[in-house]
Amino acid sequence: MGKTAEMLNVDEISSAGYEGMGSAMGDVLDSIDTFVVVSVIAFVSGFVFLILLRFMIGVVVWGSVFGVFFAFICSGGAMYVRAGQCSGTSFTDTGKNYGVSAAGAASNQLNGNQIVSDESISGNGANYRGQQSRTRGARKCQKWSDQSPHKQTTAAAYSNLTTLGFAWEPHNGMVENYCRNPIGSVYIWCYTTDPQVRWELCDPIGVHPWDHNCPNGFKVPDEKQRKMLEVFAYILWVFGAIWCLVVCCIWGRIKLAVALNKVAAKFLFNTPTIIFVPIVQATICILWNVLWAGCASFILSQVAEGYVPSKAFTSYQIAAGTVDVPGECTGKWPSGFAWKYEGNLNSTVDSCSGNLGDTSLLALPACWRCMPPRFMLDYRFAYVFFMYLWANMFLIAVGQMTIAGACGVWFFAAHDVKNKQKSVRVGLRNSWRYHLGTLALGSFIIAAVQFIRYCIKYFEKQASAQKNRVMVIVLKVLGYLIWCFEKCLKFITKNAYIQCALVGKNFCQSAKAAFSLITRNMVRFGVMAMLGGVVNWLGIALIMSITLFVGYYVLEAMHPTVSPVMPMFLFAMMSYVVARLFMMVFHLACDTMMQCFILTEDMGREKADGFVPAELRNMIPDKE
Numbered sequence: 329m330g331k332t333a334e335m336l337n338v339d340e341i342s343s344a345g346y347e348g349m350g351s352a353m354g355d356v357l358d359s360i361d362t363f364v365v366v367s368v369i370a371f372v373s374g375f376v377f378l379i380l381l382r383f384m385i386g387v388v389v390w391g392s393v394f395g396v397f398f399a400f401i402c403s404g405g406a407m408y409v410r411a412g413q414c415s416g417t418s419f420t421d422t423g424k425n426y427g428v429s430a431a432g433a434a435s436n437q438l439n440g441n442q443i444v445s446d447e448s449i450s451g452n453g454a455n456y457r458g459q460q461s462r463t464r465g466a467r468k469c470q471k472w473s474d475q476s477p478h479k480q481t482t483a484a485a486y487s488n489l490t491t492l493g494f495a496w497e498p499h500n501g502m503v504e505n506y507c508r509n510p511i512g513s514v515y516i517w518c519y520t521t522d523p524q525v526r527w528e529l530c531d532p533i534g535v536h537p538w539d540h541n542c543p544n545g546f547k548v549p550d551e552k553q554r555k556m557l558e559v560f561a562y563i564l565w566v567f568g569a570i571w572c573l574v575v576c577c578i579w580g581r582i583k584l585a586v587a588l589n590k591v592a593a594k595f596l597f598n599t600p601t602i603i604f605v606p607i608v609q610a611t612i613c614i615l616w617n618v619l620w621a622g623c624a625s626f627i628l629s630q631v632a633e634g635y636v637p638s639k640a641f642t643s644y645q646i647a648a649g650t651v652d653v654p655g656e657c658t659g660k661w662p663s664g665f666a667w668k669y670e671g672n673l674n675s676t677v678d679s680c681s682g683n684l685g686d687t688s689l690l691a692l693p694a695c696w697r698c699m700p701p702r703f704m705l706d707y708r709f710a711y712v713f714f715m716y717l718w719a720n721m722f723l724i725a726v727g728q729m730t731i732a733g734a735c736g737v738w739f740f741a742a743h744d745v746k747n748k749q750k751s752v753r754v755g756l757r758n759s760w761r762y763h764l765g766t767l768a769l770g771s772f773i774i775a776a777v778q779f780i781r782y783c784i785k786y787f788e789k790q791a792s793a794q795k796n797r798v799m800v801i802v803l804k805v806l807g808y809l810i811w812c813f814e815k816c817l818k819f820i821t822k823n824a825y826i827q828c829a830l831v832g833k834n835f836c837q838s839a840k841a842a843f844s845l846i847t848r849n850m851v852r853f854g855v856m857a858m859l860g861g862v863v864n865w866l867g868i869a870l871i872m873s874i875t876l877f878v879g880y881y882v883l884e885a886m887h888p889t890v891s892p893v894m895p896m897f898l899f900a901m902m903s904y905v906v907a908r909l910f911m912m913v914f915h916l917a918c919d920t921m922m923q924c925f926i927l928t929e930d931m932g933r934e935k936a937d938g939f940v941p942a943e944l945r946n947m948i949p950d951k952e
Contacts, residue, residue: 359887359895363902366879370903373874374910375600377867381914382593385863389586392862393575400568407561411554414542417464424466425531447532453509453516456532460507460516463528469505469518477523482511581855587943588856588925589863592917594941595738601752602734602917606909609727613720620716627712628703635704636664640679640694644668647696654794657698661789665699705786717778721771728822729759729767731913733829735920742939755829766828766835770821777817781810820846826920830927845926856922860915867914868907875903 381388405423413422447458461469470476472483483502502508507516507530516530548554575582596602637656641647647666649655657664671681671693680687680695687693733755741749759767784807791799823842824835833841846853879899883892925944928936933948940948 359883359890362879362883362886362895363898365882365886366875366899367902367906369878369882370871370875370906371603373871373878373903374603374867374906375597376874377870378593378596378910378914381863381867382590382597385589385593386586388863388866389582389589389859393582397568397571397575400564400571404561404564404568407557407564410548411557411561413547414464415545415547417542417547421465425462425464427466449516449532452512452514454512456508456516457501458506458532460530460533461505461518463507463518463520463525463530465520465525465528467520467522467525467528469507469530470521471505472502472508472519477521478519478526480519482519485511578851578855581852582859584852584925584944584947585855585859587947588918588921589859590943591739591921591941592735592914594943595735595917595921596914598747599734599738599751602731602913603910605727605730605752605756606912609723610905610909613723616719616723620712620719624709624712624716627708628705631700631702631704632706636698636700638698640669641666641696642692642694644696647698649795652795659793661786661793662701662703662705663793664701666696667699669695669697671695713782714775714779718772718775721774721778722767725767725771725821725825726759728916729763729825729829730755731916732826732920733758735917736830736924739921739924739941740939746939758829762832763828766838767825769835770824770839774814774817774821777810777814781807781814784810822916823919823923826923830920830923845923849922849926852922856918860918864911864915867911868904871907871910872900872903875906876900879903 409419409423409426412426413419447460449456449458463469470478470480502510505518507518509516514529516532517527518530519527546554548557641656644666645653645655647655647657649658655666657666669680671685672678673681673685675681676683679690680693682688682690682693730752734751735755737749737751737754738746741751784803788800788803788807791803820839820843823846824839827833827838827842827845828835831838831841876896876899880892880896883890883895925947928940928944928948931948933945933950936948937945
């Protein structure tokens, strides 16, 4: 009965899952017209962002630069405050206390190199005669002679009152509104001027985070941990100071990076058709991937006869292996499967059932056999896989050189004809007519490095199947090193394509020139990369946020009865792809503008004045 109920429960859950999936897909189909509208909104959002970026890039960059500095300072301050926070005292009040103490130490402790007050304290502070007039919560102390805002009898009990008219004669040092401990409390204190807080403990001026008295202990009880927090606070402050110095040293490079980003945004605004380059790329890539996947699936599915042993084995451990020993069926990758053969009772010489089911003459019944895997990798797949990598890299290379060529045409055009140039058409024509060999060679080199990396991954799988853990680690490290080399090679190759589009040299000469250019302008490229990361993240976040915000209300207006969960998920995916397209084009335009500017520097301001954008004109040096 219990099993039947359990099976019914599983069926109900499965049915509910199918119904939920079906309902979600129904919502998507019902709102397909909304998806089209929101797609247009995403593209409009991308163009609006690029237009605003042209005017807001300076605010974004300098805000990020100073934001990093304040992050170092504030993080260090937070650790310093936490190191001295008392249990039962809020973090905010502790921070205010340190701020007030620092200000008091600066203004009251020294006066012409002479100490104004003695801030020494011992025990519970009964002997304290300093001039601290602020509590740990940074609240100002009430004078001991006052009865407002808090009425108090402490002064009457511990001071000499000569007449009923309260002629004041201080006792136990209760003068002005300085913190004292006249009643033998846990530490120095005072009445506050805050009507909501009657009294509060104090600390001497300039107190160290853990030199003060905490009646209930510290928030961080371990002294070593408090010391580590203080050390980390000092380290963060040092980093903040170093960051400030670095910014001062590369101030001019940051200004150049800002100007180049403005020029790139201006180019995209004047040449909106450039955004169709990655769209066409993506469309061709999808079609190519579908075609290749069909061909590759056919090749992968042809598992050769004899790939796994055909004989039977006496135990599952021999067939499938153990944690440390490879099995006969699983000793290579892709791995086969071990399954139990039940025997043939009609056979007289069966390895599992023996003679018509009699196994007495068998030393050990061999009932475990191997099943081949669903796919197999051989030289045919290696060939088509390399062609797949090469075609992908070639398609990317064509797009990069087309965009770079369009940027170059626009940048070097005269001011009065910049907006009239067919820059995208010229860039695409030059790429196919003059630089096809360059694109094929550059993409071949990257595809070869990628193929080697995937081969190492294949050998890693084989080593794992053979239970060779040392070789697995060696191959993982080697694969990571080749991955790093691939990233560097892609960066150099991209800049080589830009050089080729601008100057017209072949791949080897362009790669050499690009490498020399990067090494000679390493700081400039570094600042551009840092700035590009910030702008890229900001662009993706803003385009997605605007698209999702507007898309939700569009969905509510067009289909109020449709659940927004699945449509909004699709909106998010679509907006992310659109944002990546825009930011990829923008990032490549920035890199191209950097190389255009470096080429223009060699010409001098006088020769470049007729075409260089206004944002960069004052940054080009004069040539004699």
